[in-house]
Amino acid sequence: MTGRFFDSRWVERPGHVEELDGGLPQGFRAAAAAAGIKPSGKPDVALLVCDRAEATSAARFTRSGVLAAPVLLTQERCRLGGLRTVVANSGNANAATGKRGLDAAVKMQGAGAVAGGVAPDQVAVCSTGVIGVPLDADTIVRALPEVHARLSDTGDAEFLQGIQTTDVVEKRASLRVRLGAGMVRLSAQAKGAGMISPHFATLLCFVETDAALDAAACDLLLGATCARSFERISVDGQLSTNDTVILMASGASGVRVEGETEDELRLGEALDALLRQLAVLCVRDGEGARRVGKVIVRGGHHMHVEAAARAVADSPLVKTALNGGDPNWGRIAQAVGMALPGTAPLPLDIAIEGVPVLSGGSPVDHDVVDLAAKVGGTEVAYEVGLPGDGAETEVFFSDLGHDYVTLNAEYTT
């Protein structure tokens, strides 16, 4: 079956990619269980295991200066090109927990190594949830045998439940990808409302394929596709302490994808579409989000287009206007001006949903009623033109509405 997952008008399903109902690629098994970390009693410990010794992997992490213990541990003590197990928990981020937090992460890694039958440096540790509360690793260690017993190649949905926090939208896909050398599978499970909060922090994403890739190809593919997906989204402009994205390739399909080949390109296209759709889902799931905006900025300088796009995407004024279905281009102009101090007078171009509203710094007459109707949909596109050519970027962002305030102001620790 196809057509459920790729539902954003900004992400096209490549012709050689087919959606499946679920399940993991060959060589992978996953499961989750409730260990009691989440007060709700929902699954909060998750395990992902690759059975193939020849597996390769790559990882990307948050760049925060306040890294959660599991991120520090995984970054510094793992063979990131040869990961074979992920042990994750939700309900507690194990961040800002000091030395005790590192000890807890080490315990999780050790227990994961036993469960996965691999060396500790092949076990990535991930946590998501409340910041600053000590994590009782023993709870997780005690739960892992049960999780291990439940491991299954159709355990991806259960695994996803074990890593979710405030997620409402299910961020999971299983794909079949037709390459020249044969068919491979590609699947992913992600959590994160594109937001971060001390209660329910973090974007986590785990991607599995049964293609055979060397570690360098894994790293290249993940880096290139993250740069076009998870690095281009913002809910509240807040960088998490825990963000982790991991790609593992089991090689179990027997289909080898060599570097700089047509098949690498095709696998990359599939991965790109997969991660971009997941990224849009993260934004759509931003706490209380009603609409997803996309701002494209073009101009002559890479740093300028990046700064302007981020300023628009993170502006609470732009985000509240998006929430209200208000084609308020003055807020776009203000945000761009803030991002580029000292450049006035800036001959700015702005278009909303393809309708030019500002050209060379002067307002353009347009049908206001028509434009208001256009920004009432679930996806709204903004375009900003700065002087010059050659640089272009985009950022996907959520709106800011009452539900965000309710979720973030009315919870108390």
Added chain:
Amino acid sequence: MTGRFFDSRWVERPGHVEELDGGLPQGFRAAAAAAGIKPSGKPDVALLVCDRAEATSAARFTRSGVLAAPVLLTQERCRLGGLRTVVANSGNANAATGKRGLDAAVKMQGAGAVAGGVAPDQVAVCSTGVIGVPLDADTIVRALPEVHARLSDTGDAEFLQGIQTTDVVEKRASLRVRLGAGMVRLSAQAKGAGMISPHFATLLCFVETDAALDAAACDLLLGATCARSFERISVDGQLSTNDTVILMASGASGVRVEGETEDELRLGEALDALLRQLAVLCVRDGEGARRVGKVIVRGGHHMHVEAAARAVADSPLVKTALNGGDPNWGRIAQAVGMALPGTAPLPLDIAIEGVPVLSGGSPVDHDVVDLAAKVGGTEVAYEVGLPGDGAETEVFFSDLGHDYVTLNAEYTT
């Protein structure tokens, strides 16, 4: 009378400063009238005139790359050390209005010159209100004779009404300052909810004194005190297209304040307290604000403390926690980490209302109930310690609550 204006625990009234009920220093007159720019029919054209030819002045402006026409005009075509008239309007920011906007600002300046009896390059032009809508300068020109006829040395309250938009808190003070050489007067009128919005943009502040200052001293005093007041506040982190602060000194008291004297210091202390209290009022008046936060960051690098303080002050997660009266220090840690990428593990210290909650990166046991009670007040202080010594900064910021969303999402252009 004293005690009404200086009401923040973070601003002390200097002993040589006395509050007055109102009124402008000698040599100044002001007034306002309703010209019909504001749909509400409230005053929207304001005039401030200094009658003394020897008057001096200084000005500070927004650094936005999208400068409003009046800011461009005033910055580029005025003798900023010899301003004698301000013509201002509210209800329309004359920003992102292109060439037509500049023409309108020029017209305002010309009419202001006639009204003030001075050269056009002695007339500052200020606008605040909706962005991107052409301003009909003729409306203002037609209203100016009436405003001129109303000019009065007790017109400061009326002048303030003419420049206000969404302001709820009155941001105005008249002070008497005892210097060694004699008594001088100091007054100020400010608008701005510390916020910016395309509907009701901008911080404007006009300060008058009858001390005799040379233009260089004016500039020094204004620069030093703005750096400790209006440059240290944030409501929604959004830089306006129109921010303008102007200090004018008439010299009419006959009390001359020379550079690098005790009297300059005393006048500076008075101006500092005045602008800091006004800045706190702007934050308190932030759209829908319930509480004012102050974050102090100390450490070894000026750029690091600045980045961390801004990140905390602008974080929607910190701001919603402040709104909810939630002592959520995890959000402080996350914001600081975001501001200082690549510095992990950061041995961070955090204290809230004097209660240490994180020390050297590890949580500190504290009385949670007691702390929750402490953050329920109208002013909440956060302290962040980064490694090293010698650098320190502070930012005042508002919370983020439902009223902000209501005001910014539910208005439509």
